[in-house]
Amino acid sequence: MEENFDASVLEAPIINVIPPGPKSLKLLKDQEEYETSAVNYPKYFKIAIDKAQGSTITDVDGNVYIDLVTGISVVNLGHNNPFIRRRVQEQLEKVWHTLEIPTEIRVNFSKKLLSTLGFKAKLLFTTTGADAVEAAVKIARYVTGKKTIIAFEGSYHGITAGTLGLTGANRFKEFNPFFDDRVVKFPYPYPYRCPFKDCLNEILRLLDYAMSNPGYLGGDVAGILVEPIQGEGGYVVPPKGFLKGLKELAEKYSVPLIVDEVQTGVGRTGKMWAYQWENIEPDIVVISKAIGEGIPVSMVGYREEFNKLPTGFHLGTYRGNPLGLAAGLASLEFIEKYNILPRVERLGKKILEELSEVENSHVGDIRGLGFMIGIELVRNGNEPWSEGTKIVIEEALKRGLLVYKAGRWDNVIRLMPPLTIPEPLLNKAVEILKRILNSI
Numbered sequence: 001m002e003e004n005f006d007a008s009v010l011e012a013p014i015i016n017v018i019p020p021g022p023k024s025l026k027l028l029k030d031q032e033e034y035e036t037s038a039v040n041y042p043k044y045f046k047i048a049i050d051k052a053q054g055s056t057i058t059d060v061d062g063n064v065y066i067d068l069v070t071g072i073s074v075v076n077l078g079h080n081n082p083f084i085r086r087r088v089q090e091q092l093e094k095v096w097h098t099l100e101i102p103t104e105i106r107v108n109f110s111k112k113l114l115s116t117l118g119f120k121a122k123l124l125f126t127t128t129g130a131d132a133v134e135a136a137v138k139i140a141r142y143v144t145g146k147k148t149i150i151a152f153e154g155s156y157h158g159i160t161a162g163t164l165g166l167t168g169a170n171r172f173k174e175f176n177p178f179f180d181d182r183v184v185k186f187p188y189p190y191p192y193r194c195p196f197k198d199c200l201n202e203i204l205r206l207l208d209y210a211m212s213n214p215g216y217l218g219g220d221v222a223g224i225l226v227e228p229i230q231g232e233g234g235y236v237v238p239p240k241g242f243l244k245g246l247k248e249l250a251e252k253y254s255v256p257l258i259v260d261e262v263q264t265g266v267g268r269t270g271k272m273w274a275y276q277w278e279n280i281e282p283d284i285v286v287i288s289k290a291i292g293e294g295i296p297v298s299m300v301g302y303r304e305e306f307n308k309l310p311t312g313f314h315l316g317t318y319r320g321n322p323l324g325l326a327a328g329l330a331s332l333e334f335i336e337k338y339n340i341l342p343r344v345e346r347l348g349k350k351i352l353e354e355l356s357e358v359e360n361s362h363v364g365d366i367r368g369l370g371f372m373i374g375i376e377l378v379r380n381g382n383e384p385w386s387e388g389t390k391i392v393i394e395e396a397l398k399r400g401l402l403v404y405k406a407g408r409w410d411n412v413i414r415l416m417p418p419l420t421i422p423e424p425l426l427n428k429a430v431e432i433l434k435r436i437l438n439s440i
Contacts, residue, residue, distance in 0.1 A: 013400020021061025130158025235374025270345030297324025
């Protein structure tokens with residue numbers, strides 16, 4: 001596997017000065033002077049980055065961290081991956097911005113991506129994950145002629161004006177009261193906190209009732225929008241059969257099933273697409289994040305029979321950026337060439353087994369699939385403990401490990417290692433995390 005680590009990387013973590021070091025503090029202060037107060041991540045990661053290589057990030061004070069964040073599941077194949085870098089450089093020599101005029105990279109990428117979806121589809125290029133969600137919902141409404149979208153509590157599909165109504169976290173709506181309100185939310189099957197005796201089937205029955213009842217949603221559903229595993233909602237893995245049940249309901253009522261693979265896609269769970277764990281064929285797939293390996297690019301794959309969209313249906317100057325598509329094609333080929341997916345599945349199970357050894361009543365639930373692992377922190381039984389995630393993130397940073405939070409109450413530590421992380425480095429990271437979790 002081409003990982004091109006320098007000698008210091010395999011020795012990570014390396015802490016020369018307890019973060020934040022003086023050089024980092026200076027750059028953090030400068031950023032605060034020039035940028036908006038709305039920035040988020042520097043409040044948790046009080047470092048300034050000098051470089052990133054493979055599975056590590058080096059700050060300006062010389063500290064080297066094992067990265068289990070990967071830009072929130074963006075740099076899936078490691079920072080500065082030489083295989084991907086070469087392809088982007090090759091494209092850089094040709095053209096780095098076009099409109100929708102065909103190029104070799106655009107056609108080759110499209111052919112390769114569509115071959116991974118498992119059903120006959122067409123692509124519509126967009127720019128960001130939220131933009132892709134908006135386009136997906138527009139397609140569903142256009143082809144059905146209906147308005148209402150079914151979404152789920154705890155979901156995250158973006159916080160633009162067009163996607164805020166689809167996102168389940170109400171806290172984001174405090175900043176913008178104007179959003180798409182033609183959305184009805186249903187419970188997401190959250191095994192650790194489900195109020196129903198039969199979480200899976202009672203939610204599916206509730207959906208069935210709502211979609212069949214003319215006095216409720218019957219006849220006006222344009223689509224069902226779902227994350228195969230909730231991302232920002234806390235890495236919630238639904239019971240097996242949930243996606244299959246949604247697909248059956250979608251077919252029963254002739255509405256599109258829209259699967260948001262922005263965070264779960266491109267190998268993150270051990271399958272190329274998380275919906276493949278249930279052997280279903282969605283009608284619309286939303287793709288972003290890891291497909292561009294850090295270069296902003298996104299797209300929607302939709303069922304071929306929906307291909308009756310008018311010219312200019314969804315516009316954007318930067319859609320289908322050639323550099324992003326070069327990175328995307330290289331990513332898909334890399335995963336295939338080095339047989340990455342079985343490795344992710346195997347090591348993901350190993351992480352869960354290792355973490356199951358933690359003995360602390362503050363660790364309420366450990367769950368995940370592949371390299372998408374959530375650790376839910378609680379107190380007083382199963383009361384969400386958001387302060388605990390801050391403690392873990394800060395302590396991990398001091399020990400040279402980057403982890404981040406998620407969850408409806410910000411009480412879940414989520415692990416998003418690069419799919420290419422060397423196993424010895426992953427073992428180190430898990431051992432550090434276990435020590436922290438046992439001590440909080």
